[in-house]
Amino acid sequence: MRVALHTTVRADRIDAYEAAHRAVPEELTAAIRAAGATSWTIWRSGTDLFHLLDCDDYARLLAALEELPVNIAWQARMAELLDVVHDYSTNGADAGLPVVWEL
Template identity: 40%
Template sequence: MTRLALHSRLIPGTEDAYEVEHARVWPELITVMNQAGIHDWTIWRSGRDLFHLVECDDYEAAVAQLANDPVDQRWQQHMSQYVESFAQNPDGLAGQSLRHVWTMSEQTG
C-alpha cells in the first residue's frame, strides 16, 4: 500500500463552503474511489492551504482510472469552484505528491 501527501490551495473566501462540501462527500464518489484502490483520504486545512493524506494501492493507477469516471469528473467540476490548484511536484507520484522527508515509525533504533 502507498501512503502519500498532497497540497492544494483554496480560492480566497471559499474556506467555509469547502468544509461544508466535505461534511458528507457523495457516497457514490467514495465507492468509485474505493474501486480505484483508494482506501482512505484525509484532509487538513490551515487557512487556504489543504494537506491531504492518501492511502491507496497505486496512486497513479487510481488517478488514471478516476480520470475516466463520470462520478469523479462531476465531483472535480463541482469542487473547482473552491480549489484554486494542487501543488505540482515533477518528482512526485502523478506529478502531485509532496516529497516524503521522515516518518517516525520508519526510523529504527
C-alpha cells in the first residue's frame, strides 16, 4: 500500500533536518524495512514535508516501530526539528493524506 503524509519542519531548523536525514541510523532503516516498508521518500517545499511510503500494512509498520528504542530516539530528535511530527501511535494509521486524483 502507498501512504502519503504531511509534516512540517521548523523554519529555523531546515538545515539540521536535512543533515539528520543524510545520517539516518542504519539500525532504524533496517527496522523500517523489517516492519514492511519497501520505500520511503520525503520531499520538502519550504517548511512543508511530504512523505510517500510503500509498505505492506501501515498500521502494522507503526505498531512495529512505535516502541522500538532506535525509533523513539529518532522521533525525539525529529521533535526538536519539526512543528508537525509523524504520528507513530495507533491513531497515526489514519493520518495519511487522502487520494484526490490518480493517473
